Amino acid sequence: MTKHLLIELGLEEMPAYVVKPSSKQLRQKMGQFLEENRLDFDKIEVFSTPRRLAVRVVNLADHQRDYSEDFKGPAKKIALDADGNFTKAAQGFVRGKGLTTDAIEFREVNGEEYVYVTKNEAGKPVQEVLTGVVDVLKSLNFPVNMHWANHTFEYIRPVHTLVALLDDQALDLEFLDIKSSRISRGHRFLGQETEIKSAASYEDDLRAEFVLADAQERENLIIDQIRELEESHKVSVEIDEELLDEVLNLVEYPTAFMGSFDRKYLDIPEEVLVTSMKSHQRYFVVRDHEGNLLPNFVSVRNGNDAFLENVIKGNEKVLLARLEDGEFFWREDQKLQIxxxxxxxxxxxxxxxxxxxxxxxxxxxxxxxxxxxxxxxxxxxxxxxxxxxxxxxxxxxxxxxxxxxxxxxxxxxxxxxxxxxxxxxxxxxxxxxxxxxxxxxxxxxxxxxxxxxxxxxxxxxxxxxxxxxxxxxxxxxxxxxxxxxxxxxxxxxxxxxxxxxxxxxxxxxxxxxxxxxxxxxxxxxxxxxxxxxIDGDVPKDIRDAVLDSSTYVVRLEIEAANALADKAKDPDFKASVESLARVFNLAKKLEAEAAVDPGLFENEYEQELFNLVEELHFTEEMADNLDRLFALSPAIDSFFDNTMVMTEDLLLQKNRLSLLKTLMTKAQSIAAFDEINTK
CATH class of the missing domain: 1.10.3210 (Hypothetical protein af1432)
Incomplete structure (x- = not known):
């Protein structure tokens, strides 16, 4: 049998920018808690306003899953003394698992017997496990914290209420000195404290007290209200996504409205007007259908439409002061000399x-x-x-x-x-x-x-x-x-x-x-x-190899990393990279640079590789450069199969290492191929 779990933490108003990330964090940590405690569920729903963070776990199991796990201990010869009694090593091992030596059995592994114990644990009722939910709430991280009253514990804002319901059953939890109940707070001005009847009725119970707990519902309502204003006033409103996200996390019951200002302020640069409205007042900008700025703005009130005209006048008055400042500075700044x-x-x-x-x-x-x-x-x-x-x-x-x-x-x-x-x-x-x-x-x-x-x-x-x-x-x-x-x-x-x-x-x-x-x-x-x-899908070894190349040109490094990541899917990639890695490993043995002397070549394979390296020229296309470089792989392999590079003849050895060094220098303009993992 499954149930719905509701946990709501009621706080003082949080800054808008922390509401959404805190809600996501609560979802993630609640899911982690349930998984660690072997509690099955269908999904986790999150709710948030400036004054609350809440989760509802849908179809939560009424018991933990049963637990069974085998543990391997010391070898039998270590676990038993000469008299056949369990040693301190065996006793300590089982004690660490919460068991006794009665649970020990011996199992053979690769010809030798070892201590094994099996730990079985019956799943507890969900009510017992949920006492740990408070630790989930306390573990939330915030960019800023404060403490209040005589508490040393710090949190984003003071906590006032804790609602904890399993279906319609109130749980007995405690956050600092706040005991859980089914009482939540409605809108600060329009609502009252209200009783949450059950986890399933959470949104409806709060809606009756002018709180829309679902952030998506608030966002949809704001957008719908703005669209209605657009239609009725024949205008176009810029719904900036960042501004919308901030506004919906400032209100619990949104009502959008349109205000206006004197057309004379349109003579101020548009950027000043937009900044005054969006950044300072959190107003949405209004334009005509040709894109021209209009002397209007749209704002969102935290409340219903009662006395809305007074609200509009108040917002217009506040904006007027900003526009007056802007007009003054625009006029005065033009008198200054750069x-x-x-x-x-x-x-x-x-x-x-x-x-x-x-x-x-x-x-x-x-x-x-x-x-x-x-x-x-x-x-x-x-x-x-x-x-x-x-x-x-x-x-x-x-x-x-x-x-x-x-x-x-x-x-x-x-x-x-x-x-x-x-x-x-x-x-x-x-x-x-x-x-x-x-x-x-x-x-x-x-x-x-x-x-x-x-x-x-x-x-x-x-x-x-x-x-x-x-x-x-x-x-x-x-x-x-x-x-x-x-x-x-x-x-x-x-x-x-x-x-x-x-x-x-x-x-x-x-x-x-x-x-x-x-x-x-x-x-x-x-x-x-x-x-x-560099693209996050590029493997780390390829990224590091490119960063250790000799180019240091940003565009080329990014293109090289992407090209190598694509080539890594080809069947001949491993062989080509291994050939080049062998070149790098040997070429690094050359202590001093030296020109290659073809007159010292002893076989056709040296001459062939030399000719190919001399003819190797790179273009602006990294994928093409890799094709040209990897095409040398057969010649490289033939060279190594038929040529002793580290010969005792030091003159020949230096000449062969110089040939490899020439190739490595060219290849290193793409990547350090000896750093690419081919295993």
Whole structure:
């Protein structure tokens, strides 16, 4: 017989961003708990609002599965003494399994007898096992925690209620000083405490108290309400997924409504209006059917439609203050001079151990000019890179960015254009911040991409140089994200700038403000980010072999890893890799480089391999390069079958190793083939 289990933890309002991940975590940990305790079930349903986390286990077994397991112990000669009595080794073994020596039997394994015991355990009633559910609740991890009252235990927010029902039976559990019951809390303003009649009636019981516990139900309702507003007002509402996710985790009973603002504020840049509405007020943006911004917004109230006009007026008043600020800063910032702001950056600290923002910009300029030359930019583009690097942080000192920091770069582009800067320079001011997240948008222009890489490179090298190196999950300056941005941009634009040469050359740049340090650590950090760029389906040994290649060009490494992973499915892959691995293993024995002398060849197989290696030229296509390299496998095998490489004649030995070294050097531009596992 099966039953439904309901567990609900009632808390003070949680931040919206923790609600969804906490709900997922609760589902995962509850499933793990049930599996570990041998309790069968059909599925786990989750519920969440800002004031509760809940799970319902559907068709939970009323008893654990019975348990039976055999355990192998010491050999019989160790388990028994000379008198046939059980030794301390045997007694300790059974004691550790919760049994006595009466349970011992001897079984023969490979011609020798060993102690065996069988542990049987009848399944307990589900009620007994569920006392451990509280530990599941306590084990949840949150990004921030607090403690309350006189408790030393920390949690995301203070706990007020605990509901624990097995069908309609209330369980006796306790979370800190909160005893479980069937009493839950309704909506903070519209509802009251309510009795949950059974696990199956959970949603209906809370709905009667203006709480929609199912997050998906709330989301569907919000979308439906927005669609109704669109239809009635003949407009289009931008339903941003991140904003929607945040809003539904701020409310328990949503009611969407539309407000408006004075059309005169449409003269402010659209980005300012959108930021004011979405980021600061959590409003959805409204446009006409041609995509033009309208003087309206859509918000979602945590409640019903009672007195909705008052709610609309209150939201319009709050937004008006934001728009007034935006209009003021937009007007005042246009009176500022870009170079005056740049000069003031000399007094703005980038980091107390590193120096000023101005010094950071000057180092970035030197890196950007070098990168522009290496990537083949035209003289005009190089001039644009240098100009952009001279000014690109100026907007940090504008009033608009001071009030709306999300507009860094965006306002810089607009102010630069108003000041008469070239459009490519202005775009680079905006694009140098990209990407703003691990998988975020990348720069579109070459000038912006070069400036973005340069800015991130100086950030990386500067912080590493003063010992501010991320460790474990600790990365307060987002250096992993910046470094991921570097390799992603290099890959997007296909710039074949080897990372090892790039970093080595940057460490040679002279700066009065800072001397770069910790080069090996920087290189390892970059390699780790390249590894992250390689498809997760690529086997680890292939990924490592590619990262130990001699190219250090991001695009080529990614393509090589993907090509090798595809080739690994071919029947001749193992033989080809093993042939190359043998080449690598022997070639590494050559202590000094030497030219190959064909006059020293003693057989046709040496000459054939030499000719093929000389003719081996790679293209831009890694899959094609692998085909060309693997085509040498028969010749390599014939060479080894008919040639003694490590002959006692040192002159011949060196010549043969030089031939193999020549092949290894070419092959290593793809991967270190001796690191690929073929077993």
């Amino acid at each position: 170079m005056d702001l740049v000069d003031k950056l000399k007094a703005v600290t980038f980091h107390e151990k590193i120096g000023s923002l101005y010094e950071h910009m000057m180092r970035t300029k030197a890196i950007a000019v070098y990168l522009g030359q290496e990537s083949g930019l035209s003289s005009e583009e190089l001039h644009q890179v240098e100009r952009a690097a001279n000014i690109y942080k100026f907007d940090l000192l504008t009033g608009m960015v001071g009030e709306f920091d999300e507009l860094q770069g965006i306002m810089g582009e607009k102010y630069a254009l108003l000041a008469g800067e070239n459009s490519a320079v202005a775009a680079a001011v905006r694009e140098h911040y990209l990407p703003t997240s691990a998988e975020g948008e990348l720069p579109d222009s070459k000038v912006g991409a070069i400036l973005a890489i340069a800015d991130k490179l100086d950030t990386l090298l500067s912080f590493f140089s003063v010992g501010l190196i991320p460790s474990g999950s600790n990365d307060p300056y987002a250096l992993r994200r910046a470094t991921q941005g570097i390799v992603r941009i290099l890959d997007k634009f296909g710039w074949e700038i080897p990372l090892d040469q790039l970093i080595a050359n940057l460490y040679q740049l002279p700066f009065d403000s800072l001397t770069y340090e910790n080069q090996p650590e920087v290189m390892a950090f970059l390699r780790a980010r390249v590894a992250k760029m």
